[in-house]
């Protein structure tokens with residue numbers, strides 16, 4: 322077995338039990354055995370989404386979930402306010418335009434959270450806006466947006482609030498019902514701690530009313546049909562059985578641990594990474610850092626593209642670099658998935674070694690010591 326460490330913001334390291342489940346013999350998805358698992362999973366997903374409404378699974382990547390949320394509530398020529406603060410905000414806005422929406426892009430400087438008052442102003446200036454969409458965490462910058470406050474604002478209008486929670490749901494609180502989120506999306510390879518291949522979507526009652534009559538054509542992602550199938554104890558299409566079985570394990574485990582403690586574990590990894598970055602005399606890229614991924618500014622003398630590749634090739638540690646305007650300037654370390662303290666310590670030490678190889682003055686031995694001491698002092 323490889324001793325490589327995967328600290329990307331998805332896909333993530335898998336729990337050993339998940340690896341075992343994925344290797345089990347195949348069972349058919351139309352069997353009483355699978356029906357029981359499916360029923361439990363659909364119920365437990367509500368707990369993760371903090372909603373009383375149904376949560377749906379698609380066999381797709383997270384982008385499929387974003388498309389599902391969108392096409393189920395969109396009618397051609399609808400006006401949309403898209404908060405664009407990085408790569409994934411851009412993607413959702415592009416997607417909406419592809420489906421014929423008129424998209425107002427609220428461009429937010431990379432690394433900054435959106436200002437609620439800017440959304441408020443735009444909604445007042447453009448009363449025809451039917452949908453506001455944002456990422457909860459913009460993974461390309463490691464930035465969290467103020468979802469609860471935005472939800473409160475948008476709930477006072479007739480617009481729907483669509484949230485891409487792909488690096489949020491399961492990583493930190495995302496209270497769908499309480500925060501007035503009208504469509505929430507998650508993806509399996511992030512905070513749901515599974516391989517890529519499942520996306521999850523839930524709609525509020527306000528969104529369901531629109532979904533009944535929204536004019537965008539939809540087939541694979543038609544949640545009206547999926548709801549009918551789920552009510553009959555089935556999925557509309559074939560289920561990726563091993564993934565759903567592994568999801569059953571993850572959801573049960575999170576429930577056993579308790580959401581609060583589970584979130585505290587992620588926060589600890591995020592706090593650790595932020596603290597160690599400062600000890601390396603590095604700064605954070607984001608002004609509103611997320612607990613699911615930390616973006617660290619690299620020293621001007623270090624080429625981030627080279628550093629990332631070197632860290633992976635020589636030290637077997639995979640992290641992500643920056644994209645577009647942040648390319649070569651940052652690295653992004655993920656905190657989701659099955660991560661042990663020894664992974665955190667080795668990850669940090671190797672990061673320091675790689676920096677040192679590229680000419681940045683730093684003692685990896687000191688970072689190892691500081692990492693070990695920090696983690697000991699901050700047990701959860």
Ligand SMILES: Cc1ncc(COP(=O)(O)O)c(C=O)c1O
Pocket residue numbers: 330331382383384385409456458459460461485486487488508517
């Ligand atoms: C916030 C966010 N949205 C969307 C996506 C796209 O997900 P996928 O690559 O699974 O389609 C990602 C993936 O990194 C993401 O982090």
